[in-house]
Amino acid sequence: MRINKIILGFALTLNCLAFAQSEKKEILFSIDDKPYYTDEFSRVYNKNIDLVKDESQKDLNQYMELFVGYKLKINKANKIGLQNNVKYINELKSYRTQLSKNYTSDTKVTKALIEEGYNRSLKEIRASHILITVDENAIPADTLKAYNQALDIRKKALAGEKFDDLAVRFSQDPSAKENKGDLGYFSAFRMVYAFESAAFNTKKGEISMPVRTKFGYHLIKVVDSRDNRGEVTVSHIMILKPATTTDSQEDIQKPKSRIQDIYTKLKQGENFESLANQFSEDKNSAPKGGLLPRFASGQLSSEEFENVAFGLTIPNSYSEPFESQFGWHIVKLVDKHPIKKLDEMERELDTKIRKDDRSRLITNSLTTKLQKKYTIVRDENLYAKIKALVTDKFYSSDWILPTNMKDYNQVLFKVENYEVKATAFLSNLDSQQKSNLKIKPIGKLVDYVYQNFVDTQMTNYYNDNLEKEFPEFANVIEEYRDGLLLFDLMEKEIWEKAKQDTLGLKNYYNANQNKYQWKNRADVLVASSTKMDVVKNARKLLKKDQTADFLKETLNTKEVVNIMTKQETYEEGSDNFPKNGKFKIGVSDVYKDGEFYFVNKVSKIVPAGTKTLDEARGKVINDYQQYLEDNWVSDLKKEFKVTINQEVFERLKASMKK
Incomplete structure (x- = not known):
């Protein structure tokens, strides 16, 4: 972000938590009748004092000059409309969104999920499953039917029937006919969260109770558990098996014979990458010397390949030829990537959590807090009127909004002083038809959609009012906003001007030639x-x-x-x-x-x-920029009216020196 470029000597725009001051808030000075208060001055001073190397800037009188000059520049930026620049608005919005995550997320829940995700990532689970599909929004009767079906299958397994046979007979996962329900090894964040949790909480050899995910109900049998092997980067040479099934021993032996010849060349000292480029039949990796993207257990469709790759321990060593379901391979180890420590993975895990089903736990935690914090006042008559509008046509996406929406342009409910119109809820209802909700009767469906809508409005209201809720958040946003404006202003009024004002630059050079010798x-x-x-x-x-x-x-x-x-x-x-x-x-x-x-x-x-101007141009431009900046504040003081409350300043200095 551009804020990283703002190194202006006077460190007013650093993004850290504000230093709270307890003294009484008074008007310290004003610029064109806009007041600036003692609490902001003392907060910024105390926050930055250890960062200021120039001892003169630690003097409160000198700092006051710098602070007033800083605010004059911000006033100038607003006066010429830099705050309306689209790039500035988007960058400020982006920063606020990032910063607000610290206030709209439950840090305890997030921390617990990070630790859980990390601990699970240390292990790899091998599991099989049986899936009975049921829609995520199915009616209770269909949901119960699927649950009972899964429960019956579990009873068969516990009674001694083989789990893989049951998977072939009953699982509605299309792949079960081939893999008999075997999912291979996987670690954290590879499966949907509910499935992952059930797998990690089921003991080796046991079968879970039916587990609900968005796909339906699963029975999970944990086959094995081992330490996570991390990730590995390898190169390989592959000779494909014949494209068509053949009983000819000659056709079967050809790939094996060819890979053995390549292996002999390797043992004679020929370059692996060159051989891969010349002979490997993996068209994607051959041009790159056989190099494959790094992978973890369970990411490839060949367990044999993964086991050989992870079995190599010395970089640049290679395997003997081996067979997979695709053909014959020789694998060379490029690098091993063991699991990192928790503090090294924290940011990565946080990102994964926000993209995962786990994020619902964080959202739900905030929603619960907001439900306790805010009292929702609803117009019950208006709500009843809306419910009466919604018919069973909703289930087939044939329900339509009332023709005269003006009749519903009334306040349906309030979150504090924030009013939400019935028209907004009706529009939301209309959009939910595409969600294929099956909740019945229709009145319960409307209640369900309404509650989600209210929760969203509460969260939006809370987020929009973070500055009022948290003074330190408001301070950081204000400082960042000023920093962006100051950067844009400096670029416009000083840096670009010094480059483009050829006459002014030449006059400055002529007056200061003694500096360029x-x-x-x-x-x-x-x-x-x-x-x-x-x-x-x-x-x-x-x-x-x-x-x-x-x-x-x-x-x-x-x-x-x-x-x-x-x-x-x-x-x-x-x-x-x-x-x-x-x-x-x-x-x-x-x-x-x-x-x-x-x-x-x-x-x-x-x-x-x-030196000629051309020979010294870089240095002259830098010096001219500094000259313009040094005289800039004096010009701004003529443009804006600055009034300092000297009596308040003296009291403030006395209190800050204690």
């Missing part, structure tokens, strides 16, 4: 080589006034670069002036520095003098 300079040619005899020959040629190009043409060949040259102009006393070099015209002796031999030739001495 060259010292004595020397044009130096430096020739270097690892071979002393080459440099000696170069020295002889330089003494004959030969050029750098002549040296390279004479001393280098097509196969070998014996001599290298560099020609630059150096100021007298500069740190990068060639060693053993003398500030006079002529050729130096040969000297050694590190592994190289050198010779220098000074061809010209340029006397000290004034």
